[in-house]
Amino acid sequence: MCSTKAFIIFISTLSLYFSSSLISAQIANDTDTLLQFRLQTDPHGNLLTNWTTSNACIASWRGVKCTNGRVTALMLPYLDLRGPVDALAELDQLRVLDLHSNRLNGTILPITHCSNLKLIYLSNNDFSGEIPSDIVALKRLVRLDISDNNLEGSIPKEVSKLSRLLTIRLQNNVLTGQVPDLSTPLPGLKEFNLSNNELLGKLPEVLQRKFGYTSFSGNAGLCGLSPFPICSSKNSPPSAAIAQIVPSNPSSLPDASSNANQEKGRGKKGLSTASIVAIVVGNVVVLLVITSFFVAYYCGKHSGENDLSSKGRDKRRSGGSYTSEKKVYASTGSVDSDGTTASDRSKLVFFDKRKQFVLEDLLRASAEMLGKGNIGTVYRAVLEDGCIVAVKRLKDANPCGRKEFEQYMDVIGKLRHHNIVRLRAYYYAKEEKLLVFDYLSNGSLHSLLHGNRGPGRIPLDWTTRISLVLGAARGLARIHEEYSVSKIPHGNVKSSNVLLDKNGVACISDFGLALLLSPIHATARLGGYRAPEQVESKKLSQKADVYSFGVLLLEMLTGKAPTLCPSPSQLRETEQGVDLPKWVRSVVRDEWTAEVFDPELLRYKNIEEELVAMLQVGLACVAQQAEKRPTMVEVAKMIEDIRVEQSPLGEDLDGSRSSLSPSLATTEDALTNC
Template sequence: MYRNLIMQISFMKFPTVILVTFVLAFLFSASTTEAGNATSDRLALQSFKASADLLEKLLSWTGNNPCSGLWQGVKCESGRVRHLVLEGLQLSGPITKLSQLDELRILSLDNNMLNGSLPNFSSLKYMKSLYLSHNQFSGPIPDSISLLSRLRRLDLSKNFLSGSIPPSLNLTSELLTLKLEDNQLTGPLPNLKLIKLQDFNVSGNQLTGPIPSSLSNFSISSFQGNNELCGVPLLVCDTSQPTNPDLSGDQNPMVVSSSPSLKPAASEKKKGPVRLGTGALIAIVVGDIAVVVLITCFFILYYWKKYNQSDASARAKRKADPEKLVFNAVNYPLHAESDKGKLVFMDGRKQFELEDLLRASAEMLGKGTFGTAYKAVLEDGSVVAVKRLKDMSIAGRKEFEQQMELIGKLRHPNLVCLRAYYYAREEKLLVYDYLPSGNLYTLLHGNRGPGRTPLDWTTRVKIALGAARGLAFIHHQCKPQKLPHGNIKSSNVLLDKNGNACISDFGLVLMASSSVVASRLIGYRAPEHLESKKISQKADVYSFGVLLLEILTGKAPAQSYAREEGVDLPKWVQSVVQEEWTAEVFDLELLRYKNIEEEMVAMLQIAMACVSQAPEQRPRMSQVVKMIEGIIGEQHSPQRDDSFDCISMSPSVSEGTSH
C-alpha cells in the first residue's frame, strides 16, 4: 500500500507532496503508537500472571492477543484492555504491573490473596470501578486515587490497610461507592463532601473523633466497630471533658459520655468531693421511693376514673344511637335515600348493604390522584377497600354507570377488579377487595435504611412481567376504542398474596379533568402529552418504560411537588449509557446478585425502547410482554387474555404513596 502511495506522490507537485507526506507520517505514527499500546497491555498482563498466578488458574491466557476474547476476565475495545475481572482465583503477590493498563475502566480482583502496597493509580485516568476487597493489601491508601476523576466505585474493604483516610478523596467528585470497612485505618474521619455518595462504610477500623456532618446521614452500620468514633448516628461526642495537665499525653480528650454524672460541676473544680454518711444515703433513697409511689398512685387513680367516665359515655351513646356511623373517615350521611343511590355489584350478587359499608370501621390508607382510599372492616369480619372519588369531570349518573360497566367487564389475573360502586349526586364510591401485600413503589423506595429487605432481581422481573401482561390485556380488550390506562406508575402496581403484580386505577383517568391528570403524572408522562394534553396507549407504553427504569435503577421518577425527590429517569439513564458505562444505572441492591448482568441489560434495552421520544417507535405492550418473557425464558401462561377470574386485590394500598 505504501509503495503505491509513494509512486503516486512522485507525480505530484511539491507542496502537495509535502502535505501528503505529512499525512502518511501521521497515520503511520498513530498506527505504530496503537500497536505499541496494545503490546504494552499484553506485556503488563503477562507480567502480572507470571507473578500472581502461582496456581495456574489463568490457563486461557495464551497467545499474544489478550483482546481475542479468549483470555479469562479480559474485555477490550479498540484493541485496548478496558475491563479486567479476576475474582476468587487465589491470585497472590502485588498488582503494580496492572497500573500500566492506562485504558482500564473496571478492575475487580475481589476474593484473592493479593498483597503488598497499593500501587500508584495516577496512570489509570479512565478508571470508573476499582474492586480490591477480601485481599491482603497493607500500607496506606495512596493519594493517587484522588487523581481518578471518573472513579465511581471504590471498594478496598477487608484488607490490612493502615494509616489515615486521605482527605484528597474529595477530589473524586463522581464517587458513588466508598467501602473501607474491616481494615486497620486510624485517625479522624475526613470531612468528605461527596454529594453523589450512596454506599459508604468504614466500620471495623480504629478511627477516632467525631463523625463529620457530611457523613452523618449514613446508617450506624457504616461506622460500627470504631470504639473511639462518636457523633451522629453514633453516641454524642462529649466535648466538656476539661484539659488536665496532670493527665498522660496519650489520653484522648474526645470521649463518649455515658452518664451526666461524669461531667464535673463547677464547684467540684474548686473543692474536694463531699462524702455523705450512711444514714443520709438511706434517708435519700427512702424519700425518693416514697415520692415515686405517691406519683404512681395518683396517675393510676386519675386514668382509672377517666376511663370509667369515657366508657360509660360510649356505652350510653351506642344505646341511644344503634346506627352509629363508625365509617366516619368517609363522613357520608346515612340518609342516602334522598339521593336515590344504591350499591351496585358488578357480578349482580349483593354481598352486603350500603349501610353495612358505612357502619364499618375505617382506616384511611392514603390520598391518590383520583381520591382517598380506605380500608373498611365490615361487621362480619370481611375486609374491603373503598375509594372515594374526587375531581371527577363526569356529568351524570348514566355516563358514570357506563364507565363503571366498562371497567367492571375487565377481568384478568394481573388487573385489580372492580367489585361494586355507589353513585349519588354528591358522593361516588368504588369498592374493591382489600390487599395488604403492598405496592411496587413502597417495595422499591420504602425504608432504604438499616433493616430493609432488598427487592431481589427475580421478584422485580416477576412484577414487571405481571404488570406488562395486565396493561397488554387492557390495550387488547379496549383496542376498538383505543382506550388507555392513563395512570401507569409504581404506586398503582399492587401485589397479591402470592407476589403477583396487578394494575389498579384503570378507567378512572377517563373521568378526571385533564388538569388533574397533567399535574399528577410528571415523572411518567410521555413527551407528546405536553403538547396534545391527550392520553393514549402509546403514552401508556412510555409510562411503562419509566416503570421498568424505576425497577432497574431503584430511583423514583421526578414528581410534581417540589418537596419530593426524583430524577428524569429516561434522560438520566440515556446520559449514563452514552458514557459507555451501562452498569452505573443499576440499583446498588442488585449488584449483590451474580450472573444477572445480561438479563438486566436486556431489560434496560426494553425500557429504552418504550421511552422512545417518537410514539410510533415504541413497541406495543403485547410485544413488550414477549420480550420480557424472552429474558427469563418463560413460556406464555395458559391463562392470559382469555382469563376472566380476578385475583383478590385492592387499589387501596397503592394510594399510600400515590402522587
C-alpha cells in the first residue's frame, strides 16, 4: 500500500517537473522568436532598444504583453520596422497583433500559424502577395485590418468560415475578382471595407445595403444598386472595368497584330466581324491620339494659355498648368541633357500599386487652383473617374538633375504615417515638375482658427483643437524619427500646413519641399515660423521645427495669427500677425495668464488646467536656446498626457478613430478616396 502511494507521488512529481520544464521551454521559445523577429525588422537595434534581456515577459519588453509567462500581445505601431513577419509564426498563444503603420513586407501567410489570434492590425505596411486561404485556421479572429498594403488576388472564400469576425478592412490594396457574399455566414459582421481595390462583378445587394456605398467605392468594375452602374442580365462587370488600360506613351497602344495574335491564341481560324471592327476602331483611335499630340504641341507652342487642362479654361484664367507638357509626345526620340528621354518624361512615377493613372488623365482633369505659395501652385484635380487629387506644380525649385530629384522624391514618398499627407506620385521633366498628393477635403487648421471671425462664427472647440495639434505633433515626430540620423527637418511648419482629411484627422503637409531649395533660399521662401537662430544661420533644422510647432501651439491657444518670419524689428503686432512667443512671455511674466487664451476657449468650463498645461508645452518648444527645446517625440507625449483618453484621436484596440465634432462635419463625399 505504501509502495503504491509512493509510486503515485513519484509520478505526480515527475509530471509537475516535466510540465514546469515544458512551460519554461515555451517561454524561452517565445523570447527567442521575438529576438528573431527583431533581427529581421530592426537590424540596427535602434527601435526595440530594451529587447535585450533573456526573458521577454519578466523584463516588460516594449510592446509585448504576456499572460502566465506566454506572449499574448505584440503591439508595435508607428516604429518604421522593416522586413518580413515570418518569425512570428511560432507565437502560438498570440491574441493581439498590432503592427500597423510600419514598413513590413513579404506575405501575411506566417501569421496564419498563430491560431489563437483575435485581433490583427497590419494596415499601412508593404505586404504583398495574396490573402492566404490558410486564414481559415484563425477560428477565434474578431478583427482583421490589413488595409493600405499591396495585397493582390481574390478574397478567399475561406473568410466566410471565420464566424466570429466583426471587422474586415481590406481597403486600399490591389485585390481583384468578385466580392464574396458574407452576409449569411457572418451575421455579426459590423464593418466591411473593400474600397479602392480592383474588384469587379455584381456587388451582393445585402452587403451594399448594410455597409453603404463608401465601403465599396473606388472599384471601377463593380455594378449593383445606385450609385453603382446597373449590372447586365448576366451580372457581368461594366465594360469600363475590363477595358485594356494603356500607358501614356502612344507607341504602346495595342495594334492590329497584337489583336490578331490574341485571336489566334483562342484557337480561331479567322477574324470575326467584331474583331475586325475593333481593329479598325483601334487604328482610328491611335491616329486621333497621335494627331491630338501634334495639335497640342502646336497650340502649346503658340498659345499664351497657361491652364491646368483645357476643360478648366472657362473657370481658371490664371495660374500654372501641365498643358505645355503635351509637347513631350511630339518627339519620341529626343533626349535631354540630363539623360531624360521622351518616354521617361511621359510617365508619372507612383509609390504604390493602388489606383494609378497616367499623365493624360491628369491633363484632362477638371482643375481648380487652391492657392499659390513661394515654391509652387496647388490645384484640386478631379479625374474622369471621380478620383480627386491635389497637384503641386513646382516653380523655381532647385534645378537639380533627374537622379537627384528622384532621390528627394524617394525620401518623401516612402514616408507613411496616418498624420502625414502622402505623396502618391511625381512627374519630372527639365521644364516641369509635378507632385501628386492625396487630397484632404476639410481645409487647414489655419482656416479653422482664423476664418470668419466675428458674429455667426462656429467656434473651434477645445477638444477638437487638442486633437488636431496632437495629430500634427505625431506626424512631425515621425518625420524626425525617420530621419534622426540625417537630421532632415520638415522646414515649413505652420498652421496652413496642417490639413484635415474627410474624417477630421490632422495631417502635416509640405514635408520634403525644403530639399528642393538651397538652405538659404529654403529659410527665406518657405514661410514657416522661423526660430531665432535661423536669423543668423539661415539653416533649417529639426530643433527649428520644434520652435515652429511651439508657435503653432501658441496660435491654437491664443487664436492670434503669428508673424511667419519675425525679425528683431518685428516685436509688435503687424499686418501679418504678432510675434507670439514674445507676446505670450510678456503676458505670463506680468501674471495676466488668462489674457493669453482665445476668448472662444474661455466659454468652456473646467479646462483651465489643460489650457495652462498646453501653454507650458508651447513655451518649452519656443525656448530661445535650441538645445533646451524638447524633441517632437517628447512634445507628442506631453500633449497625450494632458488629455489622451478624451482626445478624438485616441485609439482603442480596434484602431478606430473618432471624427471631428459635429460643428466640423465632413461635406466631401467618398469620391475623395481614390
